[in-house]
Amino acid sequence: MVAAVLHNSPEIPVADGRRIPGNKGIWVGITCEIVEFVVLFTVYFVARAHFPDAFHEGAQRLSVISGTVITLLMVTSSYFIACSVNAIRLDRHRAAVAWLVAGLVIALGYPLAKFLEISWNLAHGIDGSSGIFFTVYYYLTFNHLVHATWGILGILWVLARLLFHGYSAGDYTGLEALASYWHATDIIWLIIFPLFYVLA
Amino acid sequence: MESKIDRFRVLTAAWLGLVALTLVGLGLGEWFREARWLPLLVAAIIWLKGALVARHFIESHLAHPFIARLLQGFIAIAPTALVLTAFFGDTLARWATL
Numbered sequence: 001m002v003a004a005v006l007h008n009s010p011e012i013p014v015a016d017g018r019r020i021p022g023n024k025g026i027w028v029g030i031t032c033e034i035v036e037f038v039v040l041f042t043v044y045f046v047a048r049a050h051f052p053d054a055f056h057e058g059a060q061r062l063s064v065i066s067g068t069v070i071t072l073l074m075v076t077s078s079y080f081i082a083c084s085v086n087a088i089r090l091d092r093h094r095a096a097v098a099w100l101v102a103g104l105v106i107a108l109g110y111p112l113a114k115f116l117e118i119s120w121n122l123a124h125g126i127d128g129s130s131g132i133f134f135t136v137y138y139y140l141t142f143n144h145l146v147h148a149t150w151g152i153l154g155i156l157w158v159l160a161r162l163l164f165h166g167y168s169a170g171d172y173t174g175l176e177a178l179a180s181y182w183h184a185t186d187i188i189w190l191i192i193f194p195l196f197y198v199l200a
Numbered sequence: 201m202e203s204k205i206d207r208f209r210v211l212t213a214a215w216l217g218l219v220a221l222t223l224v225g226l227g228l229g230e231w232f233r234e235a236r237w238l239p240l241l242v243a244a245i246i247w248l249k250g251a252l253v254a255r256h257f258i259e260s261h262l263a264h265p266f267i268a269r270l271l272q273g274f275i276a277i278a279p280t281a282l283v284l285t286a287f288f289g290d291t292l293a294r295w296a297t298l
Binding site: 186200 | 274
């Protein structure tokens with residue numbers, strides 16, 4: 001009984017022909033992630049409405065290069081992982097591995113870029129107590145980094161399974177679930193980036 | 201089971217679009233820093249980039265209605281809040297004051 005429940009087909013069709021990308025479990029997680037960030041964005045906008053000058057001036061002190069690099073890393077790793085899903089659907093196992101490895105390497109650039117950004121911030125006297133803008137900036141971006149770290153760990157796990165032929169054109173649920181989570185985390189960064197780095 | 205269509209070109213076009221929007225957004229943010237309508241433009245770019253990822257990477261248009269609506273809603277929230285904060289910031293601050 002349990003085995004029958006766990007052995008899902010790679011595509012989970014629903015009544016009107018639409019499907020669940022990956023599996024239901026990952027979408028419970030993604031929904032929770034989205035709810036969490038909706039709350040955090042609410043705090044951002046309430047703070048911005050109360051202190052517009054602090055947000056205007058604060059954004060000018062951040063490293064735009066760091067924010068841009070992280071954005072390009074996120075969209076590129078997302079693209080590589082989408083290509084990995086595309087490859088496994090076409091039964092191109094080696095290409096799927098290569099795309100996922102590329103996605104992992106690019107994704108690992110994010111914590112590195114963030115480390116360099118924080119070092120730059122501290123060298124310029126920017127820390128969590130530098131004002132309301134920076135308090136909101138630190139908790140929102142650190143939260144995103146935590147979510148991205150979970151995604152990187154997920155990429156490692158899925159890559160290990162993929163290397164041992166755990167996924168195929170007939171069953172790639174796990175790979176697609178990981179891809180969905182990473183794309184959702186990408187969307188969140190695409191919202192964070194202009195709010196802190198562009199609206200100066 | 202969906203047909204086995206190679207989506208490489210579509211994915212690449214979406215990625216190039218995301219990179220272009222990122223760079224264009226940065227340039228516009230720098231050139232029109234003091235423009236009153238800048239938040240409108242930034243909000244539009246946020247929505248467009250989110251929609252690109254949702255449609256072409258997650259394939260939200262083929263997904264369960266709950267997932268499609270969840271993504272549509274989430275992508276719309278920040279741009280809407282940004283426009284409201286930019287043009288009705290004082291009212292929003294008054295409502296959000298304890």
